[in-house]
Amino acid sequence: MNKQIIEKVRENTPLIHHLTNQVVMNFTANGLLSFGAAPVMAKAEEEAADMASTADGVLLNIGTLTPNELKAMISAGKAANQKDIPVVLDPVGVAATSFRADAVKQLLNKVRPTVIKGNAGELAHLIDIPWKTKGVDSVGDGNIEEITRQVARTYQTTAILTGKTDVICTSETTIVNKTGHPILAKVTGAGCLLGSLLAACLTTDDSIEEQALTAVQFYGLAAEYAASYEDVQASGTFIPHFIDALSLDAEFLKGAIV
Numbered sequence: 001m002n003k004q005i006i007e008k009v010r011e012n013t014p015l016i017h018h019l020t021n022q023v024v025m026n027f028t029a030n031g032l033l034s035f036g037a038a039p040v041m042a043k044a045e046e047e048a049a050d051m052a053s054t055a056d057g058v059l060l061n062i063g064t065l066t067p068n069e070l071k072a073m074i075s076a077g078k079a080a081n082q083k084d085i086p087v088v089l090d091p092v093g094v095a096a097t098s099f100r101a102d103a104v105k106q107l108l109n110k111v112r113p114t115v116i117k118g119n120a121g122e123l124a125h126l127i128d129i130p131w132k133t134k135g136v137d138s139v140g141d142g143n144i145e146e147i148t149r150q151v152a153r154t155y156q157t158t159a160i161l162t163g164k165t166d167v168i169c170t171s172e173t174t175i176v177n178k179t180g181h182p183i184l185a186k187v188t189g190a191g192c193l194l195g196s197l198l199a200a201c202l203t204t205d206d207s208i209e210e211q212a213l214t215a216v217q218f219y220g221l222a223a224e225y226a227a228s229y230e231d232v233q234a235s236g237t238f239i240p241h242f243i244d245a246l247s248l249d250a251e252f253l254k255g256a257i258v
C-alpha cells in the first residue's frame with residue numbers, strides 16, 4: 001500500500017462521476033466523502049458526457065441498468081476516454097441476464113475502461129468461464145488468479161477480482177490482497193463502494209498497480225478495523241463504523257487492528 005496515494009486523494013478531493021445502481025447510491029456517496037473524495041451521481045443521457053468531462057474519474061456500475069442509462073454510460077465513458085479521465089467498469093450481475101451481458105459487450109466495444117472490477121462470477125462471465133452465480137452474487141469456486149489474468153489480457157486493461165481474496169492483474173503483474181472481513185459480504189454495495197474509492201485512487205500520478213493495491217488493501221483494513229469494535233453485532237452496526245474508518249489514516253488502521 002502506498003499511503004501517499006490516499007494523502008494525494010485527500011488533498012485534491014477528486015470529483016468522481018458515478019453512473020451507478022439505485023441500491024447503493026447513498027452508501028457510495030457517503031463512503032467516498034468519508035474517504036476524502038467528492039461524489040456526483042448523474043445518469044441522464046443529456047448530461048452524462050458533460051459531467052464526465054468535468055470529473056476526475058468516472059464509475060460505470062450496471063447494477064440496476066436501464067436502456068437509457070446504458071446510453072448515458074457509453075456517452076460518459078467516451079467523454080472520459082477522450083480526456084484520459086480514468087474509468088472503472090463494474091459489471092454487476094453480468095452473468096444473470098442477457099440484457100446485462102449485451103450491455104457490457106456494448107460498453108466494452110465503445111469505452112476503454114482503465115479498470116474492470118467485479119466479483120469472481122462477473123469476471124468469469126467476461127471470458128466465458130462457467131461459474132456459479134446467484135443474482136449479483138458469486139457463489140462458485142475456481143482459479144481466481146487465472147480468471148483475473150485472462151480478463152486483463154482479453155480486454156487489455158487492469159482487472160480486479162474481489163472476494164475473500166482480491167486479485168489485481170495488469171498485463172505484466174498479478175498481485176493478491178488478503179485484507180478484508182467476511183462481514184463485507186453481508187453489506188450490499190460493498191463492492192460498489194470499493195469501485196468508487198478505486199476511481200478516486202486512479203486520479204493520482206502513481207502506477208496503476210500501486211493505485212489498485214492501495215485502494216483494495218486500505219478498504220480491507222478499514223473493514224477489519226470497523227469490525228473489531230465491540231458493539232458490532234452484524235452488518236447494521238458495522239456500517240457506521242466502516243464509513244468512519246474510511247476517513248482514517250492508513251498507517252493507523254494497520255496498527256490498530258488486534
Ligand SMILES: Nc1ncnc2c1ncn2[C@@H]1O[C@H](COP(=O)(O)OP(=O)(O)OP(=O)(O)O)[C@@H](O)[C@H]1O
Pocket residue numbers: 092118119120136137138162163164165166179180181182183184185187188189190191192193194216219220
Ligand atoms: N469473505 C470475505 N472476507 C474478507 N473480505 C471479503 C470477503 N468477501 C468480500 N470481501 C471484501 O468485500 C469487498 C467487496 O467484495 P465482493 O466480492 O463482496 O463485491 P461484490 O460482490 O461486487 O459486492 P456488491 O455487489 O454487494 O457491491 C472487497 O473489498 C472484498 O475484499
Ligand SMILES: Cc1ncsc1CCO
Pocket residue numbers: 021023024063064092136188189192
Ligand atoms: C442487490 C443489488 N441488486 C442490483 S445492484 C445491487 C447492489 C449490490 O451490487
